[in-house]
Each structure stands twice: as structure tokens, then as C-alpha cells.
Amino acid sequence: MASPAIDDYLKTIYAHTEWQDAPITPSVLAANLGVAPSSVTEMVKKLAAQGLVAHEPYRAVRLTEAGERRALEMTRRHRLIETWLVSEFDYSWDEVHDEAEILEHSISDRLLEKIDERLGRPRFDPHGDAIPDAAGHVERVPFVLLADAALGHTGRVLRVSDRDPDLLRAIEESGLTVGAEHRVGDAVPPGAGDAVWLSA
Template sequence: MPASKNPAIEDYLKTVYAHTEWQPDPITPKALADKLGVAPSSVTEMVKKMAAQGLIAHVPYGPLRLTDEGRLRALAVVRRHRLIETWLVREMGYQWDEVHDEAEVLEHALSDRLLEAIDLRLGRPARDPHGDPIPAADGTIATEPFLRLDGAPAGHTGRVLRISDRDPDVLRSLAAAGVAPGVGIEITTVDAAGERVLVTVTPIDADDSTGATAEASSIELAAEAAAEIWVTG
């Protein structure tokens, strides 16, 4: 089976890519094992296999980095995952906190033809329901300056760029508070202990014809929730 269609290799590639998508530190074999929930020895063997296929560059005991080929294959998996999540929300009635596990399964089974049909039907979406950019079929991906909300200074203004889908409970609580990708946000106060962040959120009005925005509201976020939010830099 080609590496690009091997579910185990796809999972490794996607996990290595995702680790550095929103922060700069490369992933270590131990961190990769923890994220995948496998034994370090399993990572060692798989990394050797992937290195032999030209997908990963690795120095013993050092961090893991994708080769150009590995990155292209990782982005192909990421594209499938994020398009599936978008399709499930827009077409199948799923909520944004329900789609991750479904996409984890379907991303390995979808044919390129069906994926293209889904992409076309959805109007070539640029981002998934959580705000993560969807790579194009050629492997290009749009990026823009960002910072994590818990590291943004008081007075910083921008818009919510993406919210991690790691914790469904956090997604539900943020949705209830009106925090979602695309809304305007201003960091009003960061407490001295760094445990709470007070923000002002300005939703985009549903009536696009007026160009108006809905009324802003102040929301207090725990540091754990703020750490799941990325905003424009």
C-alpha cells in the first residue's frame, strides 16, 4: 500500500505537521508517542520506516521534521480531515464539537474523486468550522500572522482566527459565549496571576446586507479556554 494511503503513516504525518502549525517548536519522538497514544518503541520503528521512504528527516534522539514530500502528504491528509469536518457541519447537521472523531475515521476512506466533489459542493471553503485553513489540492495553504490569546497583551485587538478542537467541552462553552472564528475581539484585561482574561467580543451581524455588527459583549475566559484560541496578530 502506498505511504499516502497507509492510515498509520497518515496519522503520523498529520500529527507531526499539526504540532508545528500553530507554534514553532519541533516535535520530539516522545511527544509524538504521547500524542498518538503509542509506545516510544513503536514511534522509533515507524520513524525509521518513514525516513527510509523520504517522509521524515530525523537525527537520533533529536526532533522530527517533515521532508518536502512528507509535508505534501501531511497536507493532503489535513485537507481531507478539514473538508470532512466542514461538510459534516454544513451538510449533515453536526455541531462543531462533534466532527473531529468522525473525520479521523473518514479521512482514511475518502477517495480523491469524492473529496473533490465535496470541496466543489461546499464552494471551495478556505477554513474549517474551527478556523483552521484548508490546504488546496496542490498543497498550498494560506497563513497569516497570529498569536495565542493567553499570550496576547491587554489592548490587543483583532479577530478570532481559530479555536482548537481538542476539547469538545471548551468548544461548547465558547459557542455559548459567542466566541467563534471570525468574530472581533479585544483583550481588555489580563489578571496578574494569568488565570483570567477579560475580552470584548464583537460578533458579525447575520445580515450581511447592512454591513452592521451586533452589539459587543464582555466575556471572562479562564486561562485554559484562552489557551485554545488563536487571534490575528
């Protein structure tokens, strides 16, 4: 049975490997969700029993095909809502995450489809994250984390992490916004190296 808690777990597991390859561990999952490790242990057992994740004790947690399908559905909801709030209601990109966390569990599929249609079927949310289409397809672009990019590399800002609203504001003020060109070595706000992804 789907529930907001289950959906949040699946979405978090999916998001962890979206911009890097290492699978998520239970301890990282607990930190990302802000819950106790014991809570993660119990929930992962439930998810595994429902066929949504594959997990062996003390090892990484991976989505099954069914789990990934549900995670993509919830990711689509979340990112379309963020885009809608910025486009239609003048929210700034550092304000939309928490609102979308609430709304993604309550709006109907019909309203979600209307939002997607009204927005012109956007492919990316305000932070540069890909919005899965209704079939679960996600557009991928070769990327490099700013902190890992070679000095002098020039690329387009593809994505900015939405985990820290204060850092988002500082990054926006510096002009390091999605779509902007950036040369590695130019000044950036502290912490931006691990929060900004460039085209490879």
C-alpha cells in the same frame, strides 16, 4: 506505502508546527497520538526509511518535502470532511474530528473533489484551520496565541483548537467563536488561553 497509521503520523507532525514554530519531539508526538514512545520510535524509523521525515535520535522530527506533501493531502481531506459534516449534516464543531478521522482514509479523491466543489471551495474548516487547496497551498494569516497576546489587544478569533470537545463547547458558549472579535482581558473559559488564536 501509504497507510492510515503513516498518514496520521504525518498529519500530526504537520499540525504541530502549523500554529507555532517549535518542531515536534518524539515524546510530544507520542502524547499527541496517544501511543507508547517505543511505537513512535519504530514508526519514525519507517517514515525516515521512506523519505517522509528527517530525524536524528533524541532530536525533533521534521517532515521532508515528500512528507509535507502527503501531510497536506491528508490535512485537506480531514478539514474538508469536517466542514462538510458541519455544513451538510448539522454536526457541531465539537463532534466532527473523530468522524473525519475515520472518513479521511476511506473516501475517494473524486468524492473529495465533489465535496470541495459543493462547499464552494472553502478556505477554512469550522475551527478556523486553513484547508490546503488541491495543489497544497495554504493561506496564512498573522496570528497570536490568546495566552501570549498583550492585555488590551483586540483581534479576530482565527482558530480554536479541536483537541478537547468539552473546552470547544465552553468556548462556543462564551461567544469566542471563529470570526468573533475579542479583546484580551475579557473573561474567557478556563483553558481557552492555550486553545484560541487571534489575528495579530
